[in-house]
Amino acid sequence: DDSDADDEFDESDFDFDDDDGLFDFAAAEDDFGEESTIDQLMVAYEKTPPLTKAYLTASFGAAVLGYVTNKNDFPSILQLDWKQVLTKLQIWRPLTAFLNFGPMGLGYLMTAHFVWTYMSTLERLNHNTPYDFWLMMLFGAFSMVVGYTGMGLSPRFLGHNLSTFLVYVWSRYHEGLEVNMFELFNTRAELLPWFFLAQTFLLEGEVPILDFLGIVFGHIYHHYKTTNVLRTPKFVIQWYNGENKYATILREKYKSISTDFEM
Numbered sequence: 001d002d003s004d005a006d007d008e009f010d011e012s013d014f015d016f017d018d019d020d021g022l023f024d025f026a027a028a029e030d031d032f033g034e035e036s037t038i039d040q041l042m043v044a045y046e047k048t049p050p051l052t053k054a055y056l057t058a059s060f061g062a063a064v065l066g067y068v069t070n071k072n073d074f075p076s077i078l079q080l081d082w083k084q085v086l087t088k089l090q091i092w093r094p095l096t097a098f099l100n101f102g103p104m105g106l107g108y109l110m111t112a113h114f115v116w117t118y119m120s121t122l123e124r125l126n127h128n129t130p131y132d133f134w135l136m137m138l139f140g141a142f143s144m145v146v147g148y149t150g151m152g153l154s155p156r157f158l159g160h161n162l163s164t165f166l167v168y169v170w171s172r173y174h175e176g177l178e179v180n181m182f183e184l185f186n187t188r189a190e191l192l193p194w195f196f197l198a199q200t201f202l203l204e205g206e207v208p209i210l211d212f213l214g215i216v217f218g219h220i221y222h223h224y225k226t227t228n229v230l231r232t233p234k235f236v237i238q239w240y241n242g243e244n245k246y247a248t249i250l251r252e253k254y255k256s257i258s259t260d261f262e263m
Contacts, residue, residue, distance in 0.1 A: 048116065049123035050253045051134070056116060059099040059159055067104045074100045080158065082149070094145050101159040107203050114196065115163045118170040125173075127257040130250070131232045131240050136221060139230065140165040143217040148210065155210050160200070164211040168193040168218030193218075 045053065066074045077090075080097035084090045101111040126133035140162055148155050155161060174189040187195060193215050200208040224230035240247050 044116075048120050049127075049257055050250065051130075051137070052116065052120040052123050055099075055119070056112060059101055059112070059115075062096070062099040063101065063104045063108060072103045072105075074103075080145070080155065095141075097145075097155070097158045098141055098162055099159055100157050101163075102157045110199070110203075111157075111160050111163050114167060115159070118163070118166045122166065122170055124257055127254050129232075130254050131236045134236075135230065135232045136169065136225070139221050139224075140169075140214075140217060143220070144214065147213060147217065153210060153213075161210045161214045164193060164196055164208075164214035165218045165221075167196050168215045169222055172218075172222045 048056070062075060062078055066072060070076065078093065078096035078099060080093050081090075085093050101108045101115070122136065123130065123133050141158075144155070144158060144161055144165070171189045171192045177189040178186050179189055179192060180186050197208050197211050197215075200211050221230070240250065
């Protein structure tokens with residue numbers, strides 16, 4: 001079955017060798033370093049894969065809106081409020097709540113940096129089967145909305161929690177890789193999620209329970225995906241490979257990413 005073959009991860013796709021040019025972590029860090037310029041940021045933005053670009057753009061727009069109209073608090077109309085969802089059918093709230101990385105400031109920029117680095121890398125690695133990446137994002141978001149609600153937890157910054165999920169998934173596929181953190185020190189990829197937890201604790205002054213659960217959900221996803229329990233539905237694959245206008249546009253966008261992987 002061709003679709004089954006497409007769904008399987010090729011471990012070679014996740015082999016990051018600095019010499020093969022697939023991904024230069026140092027270059028990614030430079031885009032957000034002290035020597036950055038507006039031009040460099042624009043180039044990095046233009047090269048960002050489509051879903052990551054749309055997500056970060058929407059998050060930044062929501063953060064600016066909150067800064068201008070709500071005293072730097074996330075816009076209330078976009079926050080997760082089940083009463084409003086169920087009684088007024090404001091069904092966008094479970095999705096728009098993930099745009100919240102926190103108030104505009106250092107913490108927001110650091111979270112955006114993590115999301116840009118790891119979400120865009122995971123999306124690039126799935127350039128031939130982007131629907132697998134979409135499934136990963138949906139699994140993470142659904143797990144958090146249902147899991148936090150079921151446990152009676154009230155998440156404030158769902159986008160921040162989702163970034164922990166992304167970092168964990170990335171780290172599992174790159175165990176042993178040496179990663180430079182802000183040109184300050186090197187650490188191994190598998191330690192990144194725990195560094196992220198420590199960063200949250202230092203910046204917010206509280207135990208990052210929700211971020212820890214993001215790691216748990218990431219572990220569950222990784223297990224289900226690598227054991228082929230979690231598969232992209234065939235109708236999604238057929239839609240992406242079909243002739244409809246929107247699928248064609250998406251294929252063209254991912255085709256431009258695929259050229260980066262050509263030898």
